[in-house]
Amino acid sequence: MSxxxxxxxxxxxxxxxxxxxxxLGDETRLRLVAFLCSSGAKSxxxxxSGTDITRQAVTKHLQxxxxxxxxxxxxxxxxxxWELEPERIEEARRSLELIEQQWDHALGKLKRxxxxxx
Amino acid sequence: MTQSTDxxxxxxxxxxxxxxxxxxxxxxxEFGSWFGVRLKDQSFAPGQRTHxxxxxxxxxxxxxxxxxxxxxxxxxxxxxxxxxxxxxxxDYSAEPTTLVVFELRDAExxxxxxxxxxxxxxxxxxxxxxxxxxxxxxWDEQMKNIEKHVAAG
Numbered sequence: 001m002s003x004x005x006x007x008x009x010x011x012x013x014x015x016x017x018x019x020x021x022x023x024l025g026d027e028t029r030l031r032l033v034a035f036l037c038s039s040g041a042k043s044x045x046x047x048x049s050g051t052d053i054t055r056q057a058v059t060k061h062l063q064x065x066x067x068x069x070x071x072x073x074x075x076x077x078x079x080x081x082w083e084l085e086p087e088r089i090e091e092a093r094r095s096l097e098l099i100e101q102q103w104d105h106a107l108g109k110l111k112r113x114x115x116x117x118x
Numbered sequence: 119m120t121q122s123t124d125x126x127x128x129x130x131x132x133x134x135x136x137x138x139x140x141x142x143x144x145x146x147x148e149f150g151s152w153f154g155v156r157l158k159d160q161s162f163a164p165g166q167r168t169h170x171x172x173x174x175x176x177x178x179x180x181x182x183x184x185x186x187x188x189x190x191x192x193x194x195x196x197x198x199x200x201x202x203x204x205x206x207x208x209d210y211s212a213e214p215t216t217l218v219v220f221e222l223r224d225a226e227x228x229x230x231x232x233x234x235x236x237x238x239x240x241x242x243x244x245x246x247x248x249x250x251x252x253x254x255x256x257w258d259e260q261m262k263n264i265e266k267h268v269a270a271g
Contacts (some may be wrong), residue, residue, distance in 0.1 A: 099126055099235065100126045100128060103126070103128045103233055103235070104128060106152075106153060107128060107130045107231070107233065109152040109153070109154075110130075110132070110139075110142055110143075110152050110153075110231075111130060111132055112152075113142055113148075113151070113152040114132050114134040114138050114139050114142045115132060115133050115134055
């Protein structure tokens with residue numbers, strides 16, 4: 001919620017979410033994530049086919065996503081495939097749910113206030 | 119499950135008249151009493167900034183600050199505010215804000231209140247992170263305190 005917080009609370013949790021949002025703050029990487037999300041594991045060749053992105057560029061983007069824990073590579077025989085790590089995406093999405101929970105708490109208090117006194 | 123990353127919406131049926139709900143929302147001091155902010159002698163008026171300290175013991179270092187947009191009696195109240203944690207010496211007036219809109223509607227047995235907060239997509243990643251940090255930090259604990267406080271009194 002939009003409460004301003006001083007230093008003592010800064011050290012609390014979610015340190016891990018920074019690289020997630022930084023990694024997703026790029027259109028190409030966001031597309032890659034969306035594509036992997038809908039299609040499952042893919043090779044670099046499959047990810048670049050039909051696009052004007054080079055293999056090198058995709059590899060670099062995948063590395064950034066991998067460092068943020070958003071994707072991982074798996075070996076399938078001689079092939080190297082990239083797939084999504086759904087947990088980290090969930091973690092990021094959970095942040096909005098936390099804000100929703102705060103509103104629920106606040107509205108619960110409002111309910112007690114208005115229903116208790118005419 | 120949250121679908122949109124830009125907005126959240128909550129609705130609640132309150133067994134009270136629209137006039138009563140409106141007072142609890144639009145009277146700054148009364149708003150503060152359930153929201154947990156000291157807003158004595160302040161008001162919510164369009165174009166005005168309203169701010170106050172959080173009142174819960176141990177959390178008085180938190181500041182609530184909103185910029186009121188629309189005030190339409192018994193119908194709509196909206197404001198903008200900034201998620202996140204202030205850095206010393208940074209001017210936040212140009213930082214993106216989220217928009218909070220309270221809307222009242224008649225419903226069977228009372229008043230339906232909806233709250234929509236939108237604009238999260240415009241919040242830079244780093245600021246979003248700060249919001250999350252804050253949420254994951256003392257907030258849950260604070261909420262427990264609020265529950266206790268209300269139950270006790």
